[in-house]
Amino acid sequence: xxxILRGFRYSVYTRIxxxxxxxxxxxxxxxxxxxxxPPLPSDYQKRHPFGRVPVLSHGATDxxxxxxxxxxxxxxxxxxxxxxxxxxxxARLMQVIAIIDNYGYVPMIRQVFAHRVFRPAEGLACDxxxxxxxxxxxxxxxxxxxxxxxxxxxxxPGSITLADCHLAPVLAYFAMAPEGYSxxxxxxxxxxxxxxxxxxxxxxxxxxxxxxxxxxxDI
Ligand SMILES: N[C@@H](CCC(=O)N[C@@H](CS)C(=O)NCC(=O)O)C(=O)O
Numbered sequence: 001x002x003x004i005l006r007g008f009r010y011s012v013y014t015r016i017x018x019x020x021x022x023x024x025x026x027x028x029x030x031x032x033x034x035x036x037x038p039p040l041p042s043d044y045q046k047r048h049p050f051g052r053v054p055v056l057s058h059g060a061t062d063x064x065x066x067x068x069x070x071x072x073x074x075x076x077x078x079x080x081x082x083x084x085x086x087x088x089x090x091a092r093l094m095q096v097i098a099i100i101d102n103y104g105y106v107p108m109i110r111q112v113f114a115h116r117v118f119r120p121a122e123g124l125a126c127d128x129x130x131x132x133x134x135x136x137x138x139x140x141x142x143x144x145x146x147x148x149x150x151x152x153x154x155x156x157p158g159s160i161t162l163a164d165c166h167l168a169p170v171l172a173y174f175a176m177a178p179e180g181y182s183x184x185x186x187x188x189x190x191x192x193x194x195x196x197x198x199x200x201x202x203x204x205x206x207x208x209x210x211x212x213x214x215x216x217x218d219i
Contacts, residue, residue: 001058001059002029002057002058002059003021003026003027003028003029003056003057003058004028004029004030004031004056004057005017005018005021005028005029005030005031005054005055005056006030006031006033006044006047006053006054006055006056006057007030007031007032007033007053007054007055008032008033008034008035008036008053008054009032009208010118010208010211011035011053011054012105012109012169012170012173013052013053013054013066014053014054015169015206015208016066016070016165016166016169016170017054017056017066017069017070017073018030018202018206019165019168019169019202019203019206020069020070020073020074020082020162020165021073022201022202022205022206023079023080023082023160023165023202024073024074024077024078024079024080024082025077025078025079026073026077026079033053033054033055035051035052035053047062047064048062048064049064050064052064054066054069055069056069056072056073058072058076066101066166067097067101067162067166070082070162070165070166071083071162074162080160082160082161082162082165083161083162084153084154084159084161086153088153089153089154089161092148092151092153092154092163093153093154093161093162093163095144095148096145096148096154096155096163096166096167097162097163097166099141099144099145100141100166100167100170103137103140103141103144104138104141104145104170105170106134106137107133107134107135107136107137107138107141108134108138108141108170108171108173108174108180109170109173109174110134111130111131111133111134111137112131112134112135112138112174112177112179112180113173113174113176113177113180115127115128115130115131115134116131116176116177116178116179116180117173117176117177117210118210118211121210121211121212122211122212123212131177131179135179135180135183138174138180138183139183142183142184142186142187142190143187145167145187145190146187146188146189146190147189149187149189149190149192149193150188150189155167155189155190155193156193157192157193157196157197160200164193164197164200165202167197168194168197168198168200168203169203169206171184171194172198172203172207175194
């Protein structure tokens with residue numbers, strides 16, 4: 001059965017799904033869908049009722065919501081297990097994913113990365129107040145993730161789980177902003193984890209770069 005990842009090349013959630021597919025060794029095709037430039041393809045709304053990316057299509061089955069996609073990929077395909085066995089590690093894994101989705105994505109990606117890195121690469125203005133707001137809101141997120149990394153059940157450089165794959169693309173973007181990198185550096189356990197995952201092949205292979213070939217800011 002075919003596996004198609006429908007998503008936007010610069011989308012952090014699309015990259016999370018792609019990273020999990022690569023960690024599992026699942027071959028897939030990509031169909032580019034840009035949710036920020038409507039209209040969406042005519043058949044897309046029936047695949048994703050909220051019009052976001054990504055959607056994973058496996059044969060005739062469509063799955064949306066990245067946490068559901070990555071769980072599905074881990075369970076449905078052969079390859080290394082990306083869900084740990086112990087109850088506490090599974091709970092920590094779910095916490096990492098929920099923290100990113102509920103508290104991390106907007107400040108770290110939509111405010112800090114978008115305004116410090118992505119919009120300038122596109123030649124658009126950035127809003128300094130939003131960056132400041134995002135850094136402030138990211139602080140408790142980094143603190144919570146640092147505590148979990150320090151406990152070592154997940155975000156452990158010795159093993160890769162769905163939590164690692166959910167967080168790595170988010171921190172990769174956040175750390176491209178000099179303020180984001182400085183904030184990350186203050187959290188030792190999380191920073192140690194980041195320096196290890198930053199060289200992971202699946203993260204490197206899914207790096208979309210920046211629009212217009214812009215270079216990443218010096219950090
Ligand atoms: N809860 C969704 C969030 C997906 C999401 O927000 N994707 C962004 C791109 S990274 C998007 O499609 N944004 C379009 C929009 O906000 O209109 C998931 O886990 O898949």
